[in-house]
Amino acid sequence: MAAITSAEYAGGPQAVTAVETDTRKPLKGALFVALVGERFDGHDYIAQALQQGAVAALSSKSLAELKAAGQIVDKQKILVVDDTLRALGQIGRANRARFRGLVAAVTGSAGKTSVKEMLASILATRGAVAKTQGNLNNEIGVPLSLLQLNDQHVAGVFELGASAVGEIARTTRMTLPQVAILNNAGSAHLEGFGSLERIVQAKAEIFEGLLGSGSAVLNRDDKNYPFWLTFCQNLSQKPDIISFGFHESADVTAKNVQSNESGSSFTLVLRRPGDAGKPAEVAVHLQFAGRHNISNALAASAACFMLGLKPSAIAEGLSAARPVGGRLQFERYGHGLTCIDDSYNANPASMVAALDVLAGAEGVGVAVLGDMAELGGTAKAAHFELGAQAAARGFASVFAIGQFSAEVRRGFESIAAKGDAECHAFTDKAAAQIPLVNELQARLKRGEGVCVLFKGSRSAGMETLKAAVLKRMGFASSAANSDRGGKV
CATH class of the missing domain: 3.40.1190.10 (Mur-like, catalytic domain)
Structure with missing residues (x-):
């Protein structure tokens, strides 16, 4: 690895069984790569990584710099490179080339x-x-x-x-x-x-x-x-x-x-x-x-x-092939309730695709939509359009949650006629829990089959809202309820 990364290395041959960047993972026999992020510096954990069993560490700081920062390490276990991120890429590429x-x-x-x-x-x-x-x-x-x-x-x-x-x-x-x-x-x-x-x-x-x-x-x-x-x-x-x-x-x-x-x-x-x-x-x-x-x-x-x-x-x-968790998984909970868990991530295109799936599902449709992240200056317009798209599909109700929930409601109301379905806007998930539970329970008591979609960007954490709502309703949120599908 020293040759692959052009590293300065004073030690002898060492067998490496894994490459890791996180000291919370098992490190015995591993090469620890000290990456630098916005909120952390892996160089601060080199000594800890070696104590946990890493056989060597990749560092973009010199031995003198590590010592000055309080990282007391064996110099024969340090590979010094110009850029640890680039070096990690070189190691990955070398393994691919083989x-x-x-x-x-x-x-x-x-x-x-x-x-x-x-x-x-x-x-x-x-x-x-x-x-x-x-x-x-x-x-x-x-x-x-x-x-x-x-x-x-x-x-x-x-x-x-x-x-x-x-x-x-x-x-x-x-x-x-x-x-x-x-x-x-x-x-x-x-x-x-x-x-x-x-x-x-x-x-x-x-x-x-x-x-x-x-x-x-x-x-x-x-x-x-x-x-x-x-x-x-x-x-x-x-x-x-x-x-x-x-x-x-x-x-x-x-x-x-x-x-x-x-x-x-x-x-x-x-x-x-x-x-x-x-x-x-x-x-x-x-x-x-x-x-x-x-x-x-x-x-x-x-x-x-x-x-x-x-x-x-x-x-x-x-x-x-099977879908992975949080991506359009149908979960059936009895008493007429079905959840579509598409909570893993979201952007404008995947939101529309999920709304189409909900529109085609059996039962009364309820869309629970978290914010779409990383849209920059287009965020307001994108969430307005999301509300309009939801209204156009005729769902029974929409629950918009997050910073841009008001924009979703504005978009919804630009399409939906008065007296039709309603879009509820909440700035946080906690405030939405009880209103959403009340609506779902009321519909189920009337004998309506209900299909509710949970979707939002990863940062929205819509899976936690789904779990909280199901718990309040007395249902267990479990993969055992997932509909793995069948021949159609």
């Missing part, structure tokens, strides 16, 4: 995790797959994810996220995917990028790290498709380009679609770019709710098709 299996990467403003799970499930028909865990999709998380790869894996699937231009360019060059998916572009993280145009450009960076020429997977339904197509065609190493979506010219598409709240069934149509012959077709049962998840499945299918997997394996993997 890997001989298939590697796929995915980015987009919405749906990254669902596409990743579908990709991993398809590739698992060939053997063990390493994949991004949780939200480890930034310049810290990507190299840590790449370090999972070993000889037992046949493939790796990695999410690449970003909050600024240039970040995906750096992480894709660590990942070196044979195939890269650009799922879509929207106003997520707009605050960091400054404009939607910069987001569109930043997402295209994923293709700059393709191994060799590789394959680029583009969303034919996205209005930015022409820009991304030109971007790929202008790369020095031109990738094979395959498109997916419901557009009539998409290479990978779906027909004979049937959907309900448990998922969808459809015929997957696969055609290689430029192939004028008859496309391959295979039946798929997908246990993810919503039309947008069919699109996510098409993205994963296109990538695996370019990696050489057979249509039958793609269908098998898609049918076995």
